[in-house]
Amino acid sequence: MxxxxxxxxxxxxxxxxxxxxxxxxxxxxxxxxxxxxxxxxxxxxxxxxxxxxxxxxxxxxxxxxxxxxxxxxxxxxxxxxxxxxxxxxxxxxxxxxxxxxxxxxxxxxxxxxxxxxxxxxxxxxxxxxxxxxxxxxxxxxxxxxxxxSAGRPHGGHRPYGWEPNRMTIREDEAAVIREACGRVLNGEPIRAIIRDLNGREVRSATGLAWTHPTFRKMLMHGRHAGLREHNGREIPAAWPAIVPVETLRAVRRVLDDPGRVTTPGRGGRLHLLSGIAVCAVCGASLRVNQSKGMEAYRCKASGCVSRRRDRMEEFITDVVIARLSRSDAADLLAPEDDGGARAQAAADAERVRQRMDEAADSFAAGAITGRQLETITARLRPQLAALEEAAAPPPDRASVLGDVVGSGDVAAAWAALTPDVRRMVVRLLMEIRVHRGRRGPGFKSEGIEVVWRR
Ligand SMILES: [Zn+2]
The missing domain is CATH 3.40.50.1390 (Resolvase, N-terminal catalytic domain)
Structure with a gap:
């Protein structure tokens, strides 16, 4: 041989x-x-x-x-x-x-x-x-x-959050971007955030009131995380970041989620548990509809389960108030301790991003073919998505729960919250799975499974 x-x-x-x-x-x-x-x-x-x-x-x-x-x-x-x-x-x-x-x-x-x-x-x-x-x-x-050249900005209108040179952060606008990102990640509907900003007379870069498309597009822009996007590729930009790249990606995931309810229900608002409670049979979320003259939360996929709306909301409200009234409720305000898992995921995600960049460079230098680049990218992209999800910033528990927990009267504080914030509180505290109930008249609280998030 x-x-x-x-x-x-x-x-x-x-x-x-x-x-x-x-x-x-x-x-x-x-x-x-x-x-x-x-x-x-x-x-x-x-x-x-x-x-x-x-x-x-x-x-x-x-x-x-x-x-x-x-x-x-x-x-x-x-x-x-x-x-x-x-x-x-x-x-x-x-x-x-x-x-x-x-x-x-x-x-x-x-x-x-x-x-x-x-x-x-x-x-x-x-x-x-x-x-x-x-x-x-x-x-x-x-x-x-x-x-x-791709690492440097294009010309054009002044983007929100930036001075006309597109390299210098405009601090008051950057604060709005950070605030809005935090609220999106806390589960607040984007329409509610826009309503609030317009109410506070916070204007866009052109001095106009925010609309849904312009605000959404602005908030998801890569430039806020120090990314220059060029032909579908992200290049580290020459300018500083307003928010960490994990925050940007988490915001994009939330706003891109096709399952996300963006149109408020009748009366201009969502019901307390729509899209939050899920069907224990098939995993679909529940939504409110009319049945026999009565409003009920029903599995929106196949109607596997259903509960009267008023009784279901009363039940969950009682559970929430009881939990927030406990002497250990202040523990709920502490940031989640993930044992460094989030930071590790962020570091791993950065490494995967680097490997994708390197593959793109190899392609640019002629060392690999476009087909090979596609194969590498297709393999790495799901890994990156999973890592970015694991690295996503946690909800700001103190800002959502603080007012209620800190008040002397939890029930009164809850009643004073806006519907959007109540939904954020529920989402932050628990998962709700609804099983099939016993037959017969009346509301069945058994089969409503509340899973605490910590
Ligand atoms: Zn179902």
């Missing part, structure tokens, strides 16, 4: 990622397996361009080992990994001829340096590689220029 050396080299690798080297080696090993060769050793040069004429330590060691008869067969991804100047090629051809070296490449097949025609093929490949190398340098330069 022939024992072969593998030579790998990555060029055009300004960040020294080594990604290309790993793939070259994997492809060479696969080729060795097909040829029935074993792999005796790997020689790797990274981030050194042969075209610039620098010394390649592993390459020099390889030539020495070939000359000494320690390497008799060689695998490379392409001849352009081995040599890029005619002078290097001639040196390699001399050595191969003298030692009877066998050379196989993944891309160009067998390199037969023992015959004149084989050497001619090698020289042509070398000339092509040199041409390619010169062009690649141009391509990378223009790509880098593009990325660099």
């Amino acid at each position: 022939i024992s072969a050396a593998i030579y790998v080299r990555i060029s055009s690798d300004p960040r020294g990622e080594g990604l290309g080297v790993a793939r070259q080696e994997a492809d060479c090993r696969a080729l060795a397996a097909r040829l029935g060769w074993t792999v005796g050793g790997v020689y790797a040069d990274n981030d050194i361009s042969a075209y610039r004429g620098k010394v390649r330590p592993a390459y020099e060691r390889l030539l020495a080992d070939i000359g000494a008869g320690r390497v008799r067969a060689l695998l490379a991804w392409h001849t352009d990994r081995l040599h890029r100047s005619p002078r290097e090629l001639e040196r390699f051809v001399d050595l191969a001829e003298r030692t009877g070296l066998q050379v196989q490449t993944v891309q160009a097949g067998k390199l037969d340096l023992a015959t004149a025609s084989g050497r001619m093929v090698a020289r042509m490949l070398g000339a092509a590689a040199r041409y390619e190398s010169e062009h690649k340098a141009d391509r990378i330069r223009s790509k880098l220029a593009e990325v660099a």
Whole structure:
């Protein structure tokens, strides 16, 4: 059995990622397996361009080992990994001829340096590689220029939260953005936030009252988290962030959620438990509809379960007031202690984002194909989504519950809350699952399962 050396080299690798080297080696090993060769050793040069004429330590060691008869067969991804100047090629051809070296490449097949025609093929490949190398340098330069310019802002209207130069934060508006993000994450409907801002005469960048589409679009913009978006890719921007990137992503998830109820029910508001209580049979959420002249929460998917609206709301209200009246209710205000899990998820998410960036860079540098980039991205995207969800900022419990818990009379404080805030309180405290009830008339509180969130 022939024992072969593998030579790998990555060029055009300004960040020294080594990604290309790993793939070259994997492809060479696969080729060795097909040829029935074993792999005796790997020689790797990274981030050194042969075209610039620098010394390649592993390459020099390889030539020495070939000359000494320690390497008799060689695998490379392409001849352009081995040599890029005619002078290097001639040196390699001399050595191969003298030692009877066998050379196989993944891309160009067998390199037969023992015959004149084989050497001619090698020289042509070398000339092509040199041409390619010169062009690649141009391509990378223009790509880098593009990325660099992409990190800077476009021109246009002054965006909300920013000075006209689009790089400096306008603090009073940034405070509104932070506040609105917090309220969205606490479960407050975006329409209620807009109503409140317009009521406080907080105006948009053009001095107009906020509308639903303009406010939603503004709040979800990547620039607030220091991201420049370019052709569907996120690039770290040259400006500072108003909110952490986890906050932005969590806000986007909430506002993008198609299951989210954005249109208030009859009377201009949502019922207390619509979209919060879920059907224990099928998992769908409950909503209020009329049945036999009476309003009831029903499973909105298949009507598996149903309860009278008034009695159901009374029951949950009693449970909430009882919980918030307990002597240990102040414990509910403390931020959740997740044992660092959230921070860990945020760090892991950042690493996945970096890997996606690196893959995109490799694609830009021609080291991987668009298809490979798609495969990598498709694999990483669900991981990233799950990690970002785990890293999402927790609801601000103190701001939602503080007024009620701190009041002397919990029932009165609850009654004074707006419907939207009551829904936030319920959502923060509990999950509600409604099972099928016993048959017969009257309200059945059994089968209403309250799961405390902490
Ligand atoms: Zn159901």
